[in-house]
Amino acid sequence: MSSQPMLEMRGITKRFPGVIANQDVSFDVSAGEVHTLLGENGAGKSTLMKILFGLYQPDEGEVIWQGAPTTITSPSEAIDAGIGMVHQHFMLVPTLTVAENVALGLASGRRPLTDLGAVSDRIREISEQHGLAVDPSVEVWRLSVGERQRVEIMKALYRDARLLVLDEPTAVLTPQEVDDLFVILRRMTSEGRGLIFISHKLHEVMALSDRITVLRNGRVTGQTVPAESSREQLAEMMVGRAVKLTPDRPDVTRGAARLKVNQLSVQGDRGTLAVENVSFDVFGGEILGIAGVSGNGQREIAEAVAGLRSPVSGSQILFDDENVANLNTKQRRARGLAYVPEERMKDGAVGDFSVSENLILVDHGTDAFTSSSGLFKFDAIKRHCSELVERFAVKTPTIDTQTSNLSGGNIQKVIMARELTAEPTVLIASQPTRGVDIGSAEYIHSQLIAQRARGTATLLISEDLDEVLGLSDRIAVMFDGQIIAIVDADDATREGIGLLMAGVVEPTG
C-alpha cells in the first residue's frame, strides 16, 4: 500500500444558482481502504461524486487521480481511468442478459457482432476469483435484487475499476445479503482497490468503514474512524444537533383488535398471487411492524387494506369488527382509515398542487371547506392548513408553495399531517421515512408513537429493519407472499429477523 492516496479531491467548491452544493470539500481515498461519505440528502455527497464522474466541473479545487491532477469530463472517461460506480438505482437493462449488460459500452472482439461467449467466460473467471456468483446467460429481470447488485459490481470489476463508488448499496438488501456484500467488498480492498461507501445506515457505516467523512450543507463537518466514534456522534455531525436514534416507547395498555385481517389473498401486478392466506390482528395502541425484503407482498397488503387493490374473494378485512373488504377507499376512510403510502409522490401527494391543496385532498368536499353553493371556503382552508403546517413542523415558505418544491421529509410531513388530523382508528404507514432526512424521520417516528398512545392500530411496513425494531410492539416477517412469523419486539434480534426475511424459518448454524 503506497502512502500516497489513489484519489484526492482538494478544496472542491461547486456553486449552483442560489446554492453552494460543495464548499471547500477535501476528500481522499487510499488503495485498500473503505472511506465512507456520510450525510443527509442534499448534504453534497452526490454533487461531489458527480464531479468525480465528470458530470459537473468544480468551480474551485482539483481532482488528483493516482498522483496526477486530472480533469474528467464524462462518466466514460472516469470508467477508462479505472473509477467505477454502483448506483443506488441500478443501471441495468432488465431485458438484456447479464453478459449483455456487462458488455454494454465495451469494444467487441468480433465487431460488428457482439462477443458474448468471451464476455461470459471472463465473467465466470471473475465470479470465481471474487466469490461473486452470477450466471452470465440469465436476463436481468429474472434476478433478485441482491443478484442484480452483484451484476453491478461485476460490471465494475470487468472494467478493472481500481476505485469503486457504492451509492447506498445496502438499501434493498436483507441483513444476510449485506453481510455477503461486505465480504465481497473486503476481498476487493484486500486486492488494493479503494472503495467510497455512501450510506446513511449508521451501524453499517460503523461496521465497514476504515475512515468516515461527514458532510452537512455542502461542507465537511468531521472526519473520524469507527473506533473513535459512535452512531450518536455520527448522527449529530450529520444533523448538527443531538438526535434520538431510537424513539422512546412509553408503556401503553393494549386495546381491542381494531384491524383484523383474515385469510387475505391478493393478486400482484403480474396476475399471480402476491399475498397468500395472510392473517393477523392489529390492536389499538399497538404498532405491528411488517419486515421483509421489498417485493414479498408488503405493498399488496397495504393496498388491499387501504382499498386500492381488490383482494381475492373470501378474504376478510375488519375495522373494529366490521368487514370492509367490499368497501371502497372513501368508505373505509369514513370508518377511520389513514394511509401513508410507500410512493410519496405517486400515491401520497400531488406534486403540482400547493401544500394547502394537498392538506385538504381528502376532506376538500366536506362542509368544513366547501360552502353549500359548492365554492371553497378559502378562509377556513387557510386557517386549517396554517395550523397543520405549524403543528407538524413542515418547512415550507408558504402554504401556497408547490409541494414538489419541498424536500422529501417535508412532503412526508404534509402527508402525515393530512392523514393524522382525521384521528384514525387504523393507520397504515408504508416506508414512512424512506429517503427522509434524519431530523424529519425522528419527528415522523414521534408522531407514530403519539398515534400509538392515542389507541390507533398502526400497521408499519418498512424495509428499514432498525425502524421496524425501534417502533414496533410486534413484528411480522413476510417472505414470498406469506407471513412466516410474528414475534414480540422484546424477543426480536436483528439476526433472527434477518434470517426470517431470507425465508429461513428455523435458524441453521
Place this chain on the structure above:
Amino acid sequence: MRDFFTVSILVATIASGIRLATPYLLAGLGETIGQRSGVLNLGVDGVMQLSAFFSYWAVLETDNLWLGMVIGLVVGLVMGVIYAVVTVVLKAQQGISGIGIFLFGLGFSDLMFRRQVGTPKPANQLPEIPIPLLSDIPWVGEALFEHSVVTYAAFATVPLLAWMLRSTTFGMNIRAVGENPQAADSLGVSVAWNRTFAILIGNGMAGLAGAALVLELGIFQPNLTNGLGFIAVALVYFGAWRPVGIMSGALLYGLVAAVVLQWKAQGIIPRGASDIAAMAPAVLTILALIILAGRVQAPAALTRPFSRH
C-alpha cells in the same frame, strides 16, 4: 362464393396479399427499430406520402424505377434527420412531433402534386421478377415467387433485422437505449447517436415503403396511403416489437385486403357494402390491440426523451 375457392383465384389472392403486405412490412419494420430505441414516430404515414410523391414524380420524369426507389429512400432519410433533430436533440414530445410530421407530409405531397403534376398520370410500375426454378413450382411459385424486387427485399429484411437486433453490438445498444437509457449512458453508450441511427433506419424504411406503394400502383393521388402508415405503427404493437411478429401482422393485413378486393370484384360483397368492407383493416387493428393489451411489454423508455439530469 364457390368461385372464390378455385385454385387459381386463391393463388392470385395470396400473391396479391403478399404484394399489398409489402408497404406495411417495410414501414412496420422501420418503426420497430425506432421504437426499440425508445422513439415513437407517428409521422410514418406522412413520410410515406412524401416519399411516394417524389418517387412517383421522379419515375414520371425519367422512367427510371431505380431512381424512384432511391428518391423514396432519400426523402425518408431527410425526414429522419428532421425528426431526430426535433426529438433527440431538442427533446420534443414525440407523439405530437410525429403528428406534425404526418400533417406536413400529407399537405406538402398534396401541394407538390397539384403544382408539379396536376392530374394523375400513369407512371412505370415495378415489374414482377419471377425467381428462376422456384417460380415454376405449381401454385406456390405463382403465389410466392413472382413479385417485385422490393417485395423480396422487404421479406429478406425480416431475418436481417432480427439478427441485427440480437447479435450485433449496434442492435444491443439499440435495445439498451430503448429500455434504460441512463444505464447505457453510464457505460458510455451514446443514447443520442443510437436513437438517431434508429430513427434514420425507421424513416428510410418508411420512405421505401412509400416508394414501393406508389410504384406498385404506378399512379399517385393525394392521400395515397389512406392511413396505411398508422396501421404500420399499430402493427409494431401487434407484432410485439419483433420483426417476425411484424411480418405476421403485415401478411394478415395484406391478405385481408386482398380478399376484400377479390370479393368486391366477384360481387360477393355488394357494391353498397364496399365502404364497410374497407373498414376491415381498422376493425382488425382495434381487435388485435384489445386482445394484445397488457400481454406484451413495450420498450420501457418508449416516448421518453433522454437527458442526463
